[in-house]
């Protein structure tokens with residue numbers, strides 16, 4: 022078997038939760054990070070980063086892409102080979118768009134390809150979920166589309182959720198970070214039965230709303246009682262941006278992942294006006310935000326092998 026010496030892996034950003042689907046649903050978006058792995062004959066790992074916010078990413082062995090690369094070889098009980106990793110960043114860091122999931126999936130997929138693919142896609146997925154701690158970013162980052170993940174005692178069941186082709190996500194990405202760790206610390210460890218029932222009902226409605234683009238269902242479905250009411254306080258301007266999105270015809274707005282990016286679900290007719298209004302509302306609050314009208318990525322992680 023001739024070993025691959027160089028591979029480039031492209032991984033999409035993801036939005037997790039979609040309102041009521043806390044820690045179990047996520048969708049891949051058309052915004053990407055790129056990871057190039059070159060096997061070296063000898064020497065140490067070298068890591069370089071280019072693109073948006075490149076200067077914020079560690080280039081030593083604590084780099085998350087390298088950590089994933091090492092985790093893969095540890096899983097096989099092998100020593101990782103010396104490698105050059107080149108990272109091209111377009112997914113902003115710690116903004117709720119799954120940057121850490123791109124790094125984990127990129128590192129694992131790259132390592133698997135360099136090693137001649139000893140692991141199946143579902144084995145790679147399980148390693149990725151274990152590293153991230155929850156499935157809702159890494160699963161769509163790996164597989165693409167909108168995905169629901171549920172675990173039994175032993176396995177993960179992954180289900181593709183139909184996404185109506187009229188639905189467009191608009192993201193407003195503010196210029197401040199919110200780490201997932203910090204955004205999880207504000208959540209209660211126990212919730213009331215009423216809140217659990219509220220989320221169960223709204224999650225069911227969300228699945229049917231995503232499938233049909235039924236506007237009444239979607240408007241109601243994006244509400245949640247498990248995380249957003251607690252996290253709103255960490256996102257100045259949340260109410261103003263929400264009102265702006267709704268006033269321009271969005272079905273609704275949610276916190277993307279752990280935030281602080283806010284994501285409106287809309288359609289082609291309204292997406293431009295919704296994006297402009299969300300950016301303007303944040304500007305009035307003194308916060309600069311980049312707004313982007315995206316689509317659902319259906320491919321997930323993809324790779325190009327250079328022999």
Ligand SMILES: Nc1ncnc2c1ncn2[C@@H]1O[C@H](COP(=O)(O)OP(=O)(O)OP(=O)(O)O)[C@@H](O)[C@H]1O
Pocket residue numbers: 035037054078079084085086108110113114115116117118119120121122123124158199200201202277278279280
């Ligand atoms: N391309 C990358 N290369 C290396 N490390 C990265 C990369 N992207 C993200 N990370 C690491 O992941 C951290 C951000 O992870 P965090 O979970 O806080 O936010 P997120 O994944 O962007 O948001 P969310 O999980 O809410 O979608 C960064 O601080 C960095 O350590």
Ligand SMILES: N[C@@H](CCO)C(=O)O
Pocket residue numbers: 037038043044045155157158201204205248278279
């Ligand atoms: N489900 C996770 C996604 C962010 O990693 C959360 O909301 O904390």
